[in-house]
Structures are given as structure tokens and as C-alpha cells.
Amino acid sequence: MHPIPLVDVKAQYAPLIPELESRFREVLEDGQFIRGSNYYAFEEEAAAYLGVKRTIGVANGTDALVLVLDALEIGPGDEVICPAFTFYATAEAIARRGATPVFADIDPATLNIDPEDVAAKITERTRALMPVHLFGRPADMDGLLELGVPVIEDAAQAFGGPGIAQRGLISTFSFFPTKNLFCLGDGGLVATSDEELADRVRMLSFHGSRDKVDFDFVGYNSRLDELQAAMLRIFLTHLDEWTLGRREVAARYAELGLGDLVDLPQDEAGHVYHLFVSRSPERDAIVAALKEAGIGTATYYVTPLHLQPALRFLGYEPGSLPETERAAAENFSVPLWPGMPVEAQERVVDVVRTAVGAPARA
Numbered sequence: 225m226h227p228i229p230l231v232d233v234k235a236q237y238a239p240l241i242p243e244l245e246s247r248f249r250e251v252l253e254d255g256q257f258i259r260g261s262n263y264y265a266f267e268e269e270a271a272a273y274l275g276v277k278r279t280i281g282v283a284n285g286t287d288a289l290v291l292v293l294d295a296l297e298i299g300p301g302d303e304v305i306c307p308a309f310t311f312y313a314t315a316e317a318i319a320r321r322g323a324t325p326v327f328a329d330i331d332p333a334t335l336n337i338d339p340e341d342v343a344a345k346i347t348e349r350t351r352a353l354m355p356v357h358l359f360g361r362p363a364d365m366d367g368l369l370e371l372g373v374p375v376i377e378d379a380a381q382a383f384g385g386p387g388i389a390q391r392g393l394i395s396t397f398s399f400f401p402t403k404n405l406f407c408l409g410d411g412g413l414v415a416t417s418d419e420e421l422a423d424r425v426r427m428l429s430f431h432g433s434r435d436k437v438d439f440d441f442v443g444y445n446s447r448l449d450e451l452q453a454a455m456l457r458i459f460l461t462h463l464d465e466w467t468l469g470r471r472e473v474a475a476r477y478a479e480l481g482l483g484d485l486v487d488l489p490q491d492e493a494g495h496v497y498h499l500f501v502s503r504s505p506e507r508d509a510i511v512a513a514l515k516e517a518g519i520g521t522a523t524y525y526v527t528p529l530h531l532q533p534a535l536r537f538l539g540y541e542p543g544s545l546p547e548t549e550r551a552a553a554e555n556f557s558v559p560l561w562p563g564m565p566v567e568a569q570e571r572v573v574d575v576v577r578t579a580v581g582a583p584a585r586a
């Protein structure tokens with residue numbers, strides 16, 4: 225039996241290699257590797273795709289968060305409410321600015337931050353809410369916006385999902401190679417319709433300067449490389465078709481009966497399936513069986529952020545975010561990429577069926 229990878233990025237870009245090579249050659253001939261024509265063109269194309277006025281290409285999704293927090297002058301003494309069931313960078317960026325991450329619990333049905341718990345954690349020091357559209361599923365923006373605090377969307381995992389980046393004050397993206405929109409290395413983006421804020425992020429990403437002559441702020445050097453922007457312009461034109469492909473594979477898992485064995489992710493909010501993450505109390509047995517069968521699988525945020533050593537100074541104890549901790553113990557992913565063959569999906573479902581002791585397919 226062939227192994228089945230968790231994601232197959234190569235299968236996604238393989239048909240595009242001739243186009244990528246020719247764009248690469250154009251950049252080589254142009255010789256402008258920082259802030260060249262592709263960098264600006266990608267920013268415009270991404271803004272149009274997302275339905276925002278401005279985007280700024282930056283070095284990665286973590287820098288995008290730090291730049292946004294800096295542009296909003298969020299720092300020591302300020303609190304930002306975010307989930308603990310997310311990649312470490314979400315809270316790391318807040319702490320990097322000297323501000324305090326305040327963790328709210330998640331809604332177990334969606335795995336996204338729970339606006340009710342967010343409301344309970346707002347204080348006079350709260351400067352922003354930072355939801356994550358986890359695994360590609362949009363967070364409950366209605367519930368969060370009602371709370372009247374500026375919202376920074378950590379949209380690293382959800383480029384192009386419905387409404388993403390359109391409702392928060394400002395949003396951030398990552399193009400890490402496994403993301404649903406990816407580049408061939410590190411890359412990130414900030415998106416907003418607030419022009420003043422966009423100008424500030426742009427300057428901060430460029431040493432706090434407009435022209436590298438006068439320096440108005442203490443900034444950063446964090447720009448999306450011209451070569452990555454050139455590749456992203458090609459990938460962006462395929463994103464609709466990739467998202468459709470992801471949704472087809474997700475729907476097929478349900479048709480194959482995976483939902484009778486484990487709790488599947490729900491897609492009524494317009495999931496883009498960056499990852500296909502399910503839940504089961506029998507998670508450890510399922511993961512062991514998938515690995516044994518050569519099938520790619522992963523578990524996410526097994527030590528949630530409130531219990532990470534680097535953030536121990538915040539004073540959270542085990543049990544303080546019960547739904548987060550339960551999701552950390554129960555979640556696992558199965559393979560998904562656009563165009564994943566149906567036979568591979570059948571094998572995945574068969575292995576899970578055996579692992580949970582359900583009868584074999586008729």
C-alpha cells in the first residue's frame with residue numbers, strides 16, 4: 225500500500241511548473257528583487273480578491289500580526305483577547321509587543337473563539353480582539369463585532385473564505401507552504417480598508433520610512449519577496465478552483481460515512497478546509513492506526529497556548545479553558561488536498577472504522 229500524505233502541495237503546483245518557471249525568468253531578467261512590479265501587482269490583486277481597499281505584502285504571517293499590533297500602538301499595559309487553541313504565533317505576536325494575551329475559551333462546535341467567553345474577559349485594558357479563523361472555518365464575527373472592540377482577524381489559515389478580512393478592522397495572512405494559499409517559502413500579508421492604518425503598516429514594514437531617507441518610526445524590515453509575490457500571483461488565479469476541490473474532498477468524507485465514526489468539521493459558515501480536523505474521544509487509537517497504515521495525520525495544539533512554558537508567566541492553570549483542553553485532547557486531521565483520489569479517501573475511512581471498532585463496510 226502506498227503511503228497517503230496529509231497534504232500534497234506538490235500535486236497542486238506540479239501542473240503550474242512551466243508557468244512558474246517562466247515568471248521566475250521574468251523576475252531574473254527584470255532584476256528587481258525587493259518591492260518590484262510583482263510585489264505591488266500582487267497586493268492589488270489580493271486586495272481585489274479579498275474585497276478590501278489595501279493589502280501590504282510582508283515577510284510572514286507572524287510579522288503581519290506584530291506589524292498590525294505595532295501600527296495600532298498596542299503594547300505594554302494593553303490586553304488583547306485571543307484563543308489558546310491556535311498556532312503559537314497568535315499569542316506570541318501579542319507578547320512580543322509587550323502586551324498581554326488574554327485567552328478566551330472556544331465553542332466546541334466550531335473550535336473557534338467563543339464570543340460569550342470573550343465578553344466575560346473584556347476589561348478597561350482590552351485594546352483588541354484577535355479571533356483566528358481556525359483550520360479555514362470563519363470565526364463568529366457577528367458575535368465578536370457586537371462587543372464593540374476593534375477586531376484583528378488572524379486569517380493565516382483562511383485566505384478567501386466568505387467575509388474574511390471584510391469585517392474586522394485589519395487582517396493578517398500567512399503563505400507558509402501548507403496554507404490554502406501558499407508560496408514557495410515564507411510570506412505574509414496584511415489587509416485592511418483603513419487607508420491610514422495601511423500606510424502605517426507599510427512604513428513599519430520598511431524601517432518606519434516612506435523613502436528610506438526619512439525614518440518616522442522605529443520599524444522592521446519585513447517585506448514579501450518579489451519572487452514570492454510573482455509566484456503568488458499565479459497561485460491566486462487558481463485559488464477558487466482549489467477551494468472548490470477542497471470542499472469536494474470534505475463532502476466526500478461525509479458521504480463515505482466518516483461522520484458516523486467521528487465528529488466532522490461543520491461547514492455551514494463557509495469552510496475553506498485549510499485542514500480537515502475532526503474530533504473523537506478515541507483520537508489516540510485513530511491516530512496510531514492511521515500512522516500504522518502509512519496515512520498522514522496530525523494533532524493540533526496538543527499543549528494549548530495558555531499552558532505553554534513561554535507563557536506560564538500569564539498564570540493560567542490546567543482546567544482554566546475546559547473546551548480548549550478537551551479539543552486539544554480529541555482533535556486530529558486526515559489527508560485533504562484538492563483532487564485527492566477517492567480511493568485514498570476510502571482507505572482513510574476504512575482505517576478509522578477499524579480503529580473505532582465499527583463494523584466493516586458492506
Ligand SMILES: Cc1ncc(COP(=O)(O)O)c(C=O)c1O
Binds near residue numbers: 285378381398411412
Ligand atoms: C493561526 C496562525 N497565525 C499565525 C501564523 C504564523 O504564520 P507564519 O508561519 O507565516 O509566520 C500561522 C501559521 O503558521 C497560523 O496558523
